Amino acid sequence: EIVLTQSPGTLSLSPGERATLSCRASQSVSSSYLAWYQQKPGQAPRLLIYDTSTRATGISDRFSGSGSGTDFTLTISRLEPEDFAVYYCQHYGSSLWTFGQGTKVEIK
Amino acid sequence: EVQLLESGGGLVQPGGSLRLSCVASGFTFSSYVMSWVRQAPRQGLEWVSTLGRSSGSTFYADSVQGRFTISRDNSKNTLFLQMNSLRAEDTAVYYCAKFRIGAISDFDYWGQGTLVTVSS
Numbered sequence: 624e625i626v627l628t629q630s631p632g633t634l635s636l637s638p639g640e641r642a643t644l645s646c647r648a649s650q651s652v653s654s655s656y657l658a659w660y661q662q663k664p665g666q667a668p669r670l671l672i673y674d675t676s677t678r679a680t681g682i683s684d685r686f687s688g689s690g691s692g693t694d695f696t697l698t699i700s701r702l703e704p705e706d707f708a709v710y711y712c713q714h715y716g717s718s719l720w721t722f723g724q725g726t727k728v729e730i731k
Numbered sequence: 732e733v734q735l736l737e738s739g740g741g742l743v744q745p746g747g748s749l750r751l752s753c754v755a756s757g758f759t760f761s762s763y764v765m766s767w768v769r770q771a772p773r774q775g776l777e778w779v780s781t782l783g784r785s786s787g788s789t790f791y792a793d794s795v796q797g798r799f800t801i802s803r804d805n806s807k808n809t810l811f812l813q814m815n816s817l818r819a820e821d822t823a824v825y826y827c828a829k830f831r832i833g834a835i836s837d838f839d840y841w842g843q844g845t846l847v848t849v850s851s
Contacts, residue, residue, distance in 0.1 A: 658837035660776075667826055667841035668768075668776065679839060711776055715837055718790045720766065720778035 625649055625714050627723035635731040642699040644726045646712035651692045658713045659688055659697045661706075662725075668711065672697065702728070733757040733840045735827050740845030747817050747849070753810040753827030753842055761785075761805035764830040766838060767812050769823035769847075779825070780812065783834070795821075817849045 626649040636642055646657070654675040660668040670679040672688035675695060685700045699706055707730050712723040739751040751767070767779040780801040781790040789801055800813040810827050824846050828838035 656835060660838075662776075667843055668838075669841075670831070670837055670839050673831060673837045673839075713776075713837060715835055717835055720768075720781065722776040722778065725775045 624719065625652060625716070625721050627712055627714055627721055629710075629712055629723035629726045631726060632724075633727045633729060635729050636702055637731045638702050638704055640702050642697075642702055642706070642728055644697040644699075644710055644712075644728070646690075646695040646697070646723050648693045648695070648714060652714050652716075654691050656715045657688075657690070657695050658715065659686075660711045660713065661708050662711065663708045671710075699728070704730075733829065735829065735840060735842035737825065737827055737842040737845040740825065740847045742848045742850065743817055744851050745818060745849055748813070748815045749817065749847060751812040751814065751825055751827075751845060751847070753812075755808045755810065755827075755829070758829070760803075760808040764834060764836065765803065765810045766828045766830070767801060767810075768826045768828050768838070768841075769821075770826070770844075771820070771823040774823075777823070782810070788834075814847070817847075819849050821847060822849045823847060 628647045630645045657675045659672040662668040676688045687698045709725045714721045734756045737753045766781040782801045798816045802811045824844040826844045827842045829840040830836040831839035
């Protein structure tokens with residue numbers, strides 16, 4: 624079973640700053656099967672990035688994903704007020720779907 | 732517009748049962764694999780179960796295997812989750828989620844969730 628570990632647990636930044644979120648897998652995963660979600664309080668998760676680096680429909684180009692093997696990154700180029708939320712990475716396989724524990728991006 | 736609307740949550744005693752439903756609209760339901768994902772209070776996301784387009788393939792997390800059953804009625808655009816032998820640790824918001832594409836995929840649409848509370 625693949626375990627995804629996200630870091631840091633909490634990221635305190637100011638609007639306009641760059642956010643870099645990490646997701647590390649316990650074993651190498653296919654880059655085709657890594658996604659990122661955003662979740663705000665009281666809301667369902669929203670798909671941001673799939674297949675490591677492809678933005679989902681309607682997602683701002685401020686969001687970008689990269690990585691391969693065991694190390695993946697979500698970058699938010701310039702934080703907007705609406706970007707402060709919890710972010711989850713996810714690996715999807717043929718019979719198992721695994722989430723990281725989340726990174727909270729909070730206003731500094 | 733894709734919509735997923737869950738229902739059926741509530742308060743149930745340990746050992747009890749509950750059946751969740753998720754009514755889908757805005758897409759061809761029978762053409763997509765569907766899943767349930769849950770989130771315990773103040774916790775992260777946990778995948779629960781996935782069901783193939785024609786109910787032929789089912790997958791479960793170890794934590795619910797043997798207790799939960801996923802099913803669908805394509806004629807009614809509805810996904811179900813039958814939950815038996817419920818435990819306190821099953822307390823969570825349960826989301827239904829749609830596969831974006833194919834049989835190995837992320838989830839591009841989620842419902843608003845239904846809260847299940849297991850407590851005496």
